[in-house]
Every structure is written in C-alpha cells, then in structure tokens.
Amino acid sequence: MFERLPVPLSRHERAGPPMPEIGPYTLHTVDTGRFGLDGGAMFGIVPKxxxxxxxxxxxxxxxxxxMRCxxxxxxxxxxxxxxxxxDTFEDTKFQDIFAVDHSGATLEGSLAAHGVAPVDVTDVVLTHLHFDHAGGSTRRIDGEPAVAFPNATYHVQRRHWNWAADPNPKEEQSFRSDTFAPIEEAGQLNLVEGETTLLxxxxxxxxxxxxxxxxxxxxRDDETTLVYVADLLPTTHHLSPAWTMxxxxxxxxxxEEKGEFLEQAADSEWKLFFEHDPEVAVADVERTDRGVQVVNERSLDAL
Incomplete structure (x- = not known):
C-alpha cells in the first residue's frame, strides 16, 4: 500500500462555496467525462x-x-x-464506438479539484461492474492494469461479482475483467452480502x-436521504414504466423495481442522484396525474 495522505479538509476549513452535508460527510459531484450509447438501446421499445x-x-x-460519480x-x-x-481502454476503436470524451473532465482531475489524490480514497463503492461504472477502478501502469486507488477497499456485491466473472452473452461486452480483476488480485475486494449498512x-x-x-x-441522516440510483434510473427520462433500456x-x-422505488421515493421525499443524465444531477419526485415525475431538477450543491 502507498502512504495515505491526510483526509482532505472539510468545507468548514476550505475556501469556496459550501457543499451539502449528510451525516458526517460533505458531498461532491465528480464528473468523469462523457460517452455515448445508442438511443434506441437506451430507450428500448420507445419510438425514436x-x-x-x-x-x-x-x-x-x-x-x-x-458519467457522474x-x-x-x-x-x-x-x-x-x-x-x-x-483510462483502461486504450484502443481507439472502443473510444470511437462509445464516443468517449474526457476533454472536459477526467476522474483523477475532478478528484484533484476537490483536493483528493488517488491514495486518499479509503472506499470505492461500485454499483455494478459494467465498464462505464467500474472502468476507472483500475488504470494502466506500464501497459498493465492495476488498481487506481491503492489504499481503498472496493465494495461489490458478491452475487454480482460472481455474475460478472462468468457473464451471459448479453452482458459479455459490458464486463471487462481488466477493470475489476486487479482489485481481487491486490487483496482490496470486499464482497458485500445483500442489503446492508455498508458504512x-x-x-x-x-x-x-x-x-x-x-x-x-x-x-442518509435524520433530515436528508440521497439515493444514487445508478442504472435503475439512468436518466430523468426513464421514470415511465415502458422507458426501459x-x-x-x-x-x-x-x-417492477423502479415502480416500487419511485413510490417509496415520493412517499419518503428522497432526493435522487443521477449518474448518466447529461443535464441533471439531482432531482426530487412527486406523484402527478401522469404518474411519478421528476421535479426541482438541480445540481448537487443546491441539494
């Protein structure tokens, strides 16, 4: 393990506008760049x-x-x-197919903007191991994949880890073992057993x-609950039942899952954090005559 630097200063100790706090944590958006996926695939049976x-x-x-973390x-x-x-994917064909664009932001650059170096990260929570969610977990060192955060524990669901290790034909291209195998090899993997309080x-x-x-x-704390919805709701346009990928x-x-989730989110006044929406980071939801809809779309600092 590399030497860990002191934990970055809290918002009370740093200059700049205050960021939201939940429990003991100050929250920050980490923009890691953009990419593109086929619109038909993203919206399934919904006509173009x-x-x-x-x-x-x-x-x-x-x-x-x-790719908002x-x-x-x-x-x-x-x-x-x-x-x-x-940056694990070096081949231009891959970057071309998926319109990978790091010209505006990178994972390491955005972390640095918050005063965080890779050695500072103590925990990485991976929602799942598709390349657009887990690719930054490793990086190329002398051409070989290695962990990107050498002092971190990586938290992945055991059932999902086993699923990704032997992928089905539909997901085979979404799982790239070089983005997650080095985690286990480095002894930094924590396999999570089901729903739990992780931290x-x-x-x-x-x-x-x-x-x-x-x-x-x-x-969550007694006042605020923020849910990182990952690919349950990839964008604010995926709330309607038929708008699935x-x-x-x-x-x-x-x-079924997003219907149950949205009902609970509306009842409990949860705030939702969207990973893939190109414009909206955070939104609330409320019931309308057209079903549960997003309202109060905003950036994280307006939480």
Missing part, C-alpha cells in the same frame, strides 16, 4: 420520435451521457461511488432488472 425530443442523438444515433468526505473516510470509464450513514439496496445484484447507494437483462423486473 418520442425519445429524440428529450435527448437529441448524433449522426450515429448515440445520445450523450454523463459521488464523493463523500468525512468521518475519517474518502468514499467514491462508481468510477466512470477511466456509517451509507446503505446499499439491491435491484436485479438491469443486471444481477446491482446496488443502489443511499446516504434494451441493455436490461430482465426488463419486466426493471419495470
């Missing part, structure tokens, strides 16, 4: 004339997507939730529609 009114595709029918600092911890694509004020819950044992992450391994399960 409908979804393209909300997110305009490029000439290859790809829609722009954020969440950083928690406090209680002696630096916790990163998901890691984006990272103080941080809970994980399971959904199985998109992939087996994806974990959503809840940060073709990437989901169990689309009917997704419909």
């Amino acid at each position: 004339p409908l979804w393209s009114q909300r997110i305009e595709p490029d000439e290859q029918n790809r829609i722009p997507l954020s 969440l950083l928690l600092i406090g209680d002696g911890r630096v916790v990163l939730i998901d890691t984006g694509i990272g 103080p004020h941080v809970d994980v819950s399971l959904v199985h529609g998109h992939t087996e044992a994806q974990q959503t992450v809840t940060v 073709a990437y989901d391994v169990r689309p009917l399960r997704t419909i």
Whole structure:
C-alpha cells in the first residue's frame, strides 16, 4: 500500500462555496467525462420520435451521457461511488464506438479539484461492474492494469461479482475483467452480502432488472436521504414504466423495481442522484396525474 495522505479538509476549513452535508460527510459531484450509447438501446421499445425530443442523438444515433460519480468526505473516510470509464481502454476503436470524451473532465482531475489524490480514497463503492461504472477502478501502469486507488477497499456485491466473472452473452461486452480483476488480485475486494449498512450513514439496496445484484447507494441522516440510483434510473427520462433500456437483462423486473422505488421515493421525499443524465444531477419526485415525475431538477450543491 502507498502512504495515505491526510483526509482532505472539510468545507468548514476550505475556501469556496459550501457543499451539502449528510451525516458526517460533505458531498461532491465528480464528473468523469462523457460517452455515448445508442438511443434506441437506451430507450428500448420507445419510438425514436418520442425519445429524440428529450435527448437529441448524433449522426450515429448515440445520445450523450454523463458519467457522474459521488464523493463523500468525512468521518475519517474518502468514499467514491462508481468510477466512470477511466483510462483502461486504450484502443481507439472502443473510444470511437462509445464516443468517449474526457476533454472536459477526467476522474483523477475532478478528484484533484476537490483536493483528493488517488491514495486518499479509503472506499470505492461500485454499483455494478459494467465498464462505464467500474472502468476507472483500475488504470494502466506500464501497459498493465492495476488498481487506481491503492489504499481503498472496493465494495461489490458478491452475487454480482460472481455474475460478472462468468457473464451471459448479453452482458459479455459490458464486463471487462481488466477493470475489476486487479482489485481481487491486490487483496482490496470486499464482497458485500445483500442489503446492508455498508458504512456509517451509507446503505446499499439491491435491484436485479438491469443486471444481477446491482446496488443502489443511499446516504442518509435524520433530515436528508440521497439515493444514487445508478442504472435503475439512468436518466430523468426513464421514470415511465415502458422507458426501459434494451441493455436490461430482465426488463419486466426493471419495470417492477423502479415502480416500487419511485413510490417509496415520493412517499419518503428522497432526493435522487443521477449518474448518466447529461443535464441533471439531482432531482426530487412527486406523484402527478401522469404518474411519478421528476421535479426541482438541480445540481448537487443546491441539494
């Protein structure tokens, strides 16, 4: 292990606008760049004339997507939730297909903007191991993949880890072993057993529609609950039942899971953090005559 630096200063000790706090943590958005996926695949059976009114595709029918991660600092911890694509994928063909764009932001650069170096990170919570969520967990060193955060414990659901290690044909291209195998080889893997309180004020819950044992992450105290929804709701445009991804391994399960989740979110006044929405980081939800809808869309600092 590398020497760990002191935990970055809290918002009370640093210059700049105050960031929201939940429990012992100060929360920060970590922008890791953008990429593109086929709009038809992202919206399944929804016709293009409908979804393209909300997110305009490029000439290859790809829609722009954020890779927005969440950083928690406090209680002696630096916790990163998901890691984006990272720099493991060196081949230009891959970057071309998925329109990978790091010109505006990178994982390491965005962490540095918050005063965090890779050696500072104590915990990495991976919602699942698809390359756009776990790719930044490793990096290339002398051409070989190695852990990107040498002092961190990486938290992954055991059922999902086993699922990714022997992928089905539909997800085979989404799992890249060089983005997660080095974690186990380095002895930094914590296999999580189901729904639990993972860290103080941080809970994980399971959904199985998109992939087996994806974990959503809840940060909560007595006043505020923020849920990192990952690919249960990839964007604010995916709340309606039929607006599900073709990437989901169990689309009917997704419909059921997000319906139950949104009802509870509306009842409990949860705040939702969106990983892939190109414009919206945080939103509330409320019941309307058109079902549960997003309201009060905003950035994290307006939480």
